[in-house]
Amino acid sequence: MAKYTKAKIFNMALKNLGVSVGVQGANQGDRNTVVLDEFYETAKEKTLADHDWGFASAFRELTPTGNTSQHPKFLYEYDYPNNCVFIREVYLYDRSLMNNSEEAISFNNMASLHYSDKDEIIKHQDFETASDTAGNRIIYTNVQPAVARYTRLVGEETYFTPEFAMALSWYLAFLAASSITGARVKTADCLQVYKQMLREGKTADANEGFKEEDMECDWIKARD
Secondary structure (H helix, E strand, O other), X not given: OOOOOHHHHHHHHHHHXXXXXXXXXXXOOOHHHHHHHHHHHHHHHHHHHOOOOHHHEEEEEOOEOOOXXXXXXXXXXXXXXXXXXXXXXXXXXXXXXXXXOOOOOOHHHHHOOOHHHHHHHEEEEOEEEEEOOOOOEEXXXXXXXXXXXXXXXXXXXXXXXXXXXXXXXXXXXXXXXXXXXXXXXXXXXXXXHHHHHHXXXXXXXXXHOOOOOOOOOXXXXXXX
């Protein structure tokens, strides 16, 4: 798999804009690099949030805020994970099905159980996100304890997949197009290609997923 760097993403964005002169490093002081660097973190967080990228997916048991929920529909209030870009799902975690184990939530715990048990352990729950009076982001839900599946903020470009890197380069080009080329048409073109890259990312992630199916053969079902 290709290894990506910030400078490589910058050069991909420049090529998307039709700029032939690239950058040698992400910290050089020329105008194009400064513009791309200004938009980079915004573009990265936006691209991470716009799709449920498999490489950036994470699970975490949520930490109660210790406050009484003020939400009329939800009983519990939790801290928003520090490295979270977008909450995808919230689940109830039932420790009684783990023989009252107090171990932390992990894929290993879940993977060791039979598939039918997993359906009982993690139950998709309604939730909402908000902020408290201090401006801290919080999560409301009706289960305790709760586990969130979310898209995390990925700091190292080496973890990027090709689909994500291409999508990011096009959204970065979209944000920087007016400053670098001054062409509004180019801006619209970049946004259209970005949306196409998201669709390709969704297809790639869907193809890599796996769900255990009922392995009972048709001839056994017919016999019964």
